[in-house]
Amino acid sequence: MKINNSKPKGVALWESIKCCCGVGVVNSFPLVECSHCRFQKCWDSVPQKNFTVNNDIIDKNGKITKKQNKTVSEITLVRGSFDDVIGWTF
Ligand SMILES: [Zn+2]
Numbered sequence: 001m002k003i004n005n006s007k008p009k010g011v012a013l014w015e016s017i018k019c020c021c022g023v024g025v026v027n028s029f030p031l032v033e034c035s036h037c038r039f040q041k042c043w044d045s046v047p048q049k050n051f052t053v054n055n056d057i058i059d060k061n062g063k064i065t066k067k068q069n070k071t072v073s074e075i076t077l078v079r080g081s082f083d084d085v086i087g088w089t090f
Pocket of ligand 1: 017019020021029034036
């Protein structure tokens with residue numbers, strides 16, 4: 001998997017935001033508004049391995065003319081103002 005717009009570990013701004021979670025589940029994200037853990041969770045949701053998507057061929061009437069899959073081996077990250085991952089495209 002090739003990830004475009006990736007940054008080396010520790011470089012993204014959100015990584016410098018300290019975790020404010022306390023001890024125990026009730027004092028931790030997502031019950032506590034912790035930006036660090038929220039941004040971490042977004043980053044963790046980025047696929048690290050190739051994956052397959054449905055890529056059926058559709059004619060202009062919307063009919064499937066050929067069923068097929070496509071392997072996605074390259075994605076591009078969309079980043080927010082803290083270099084946090086707000087999405088990704090392929
Ligand atoms: Zn936290």
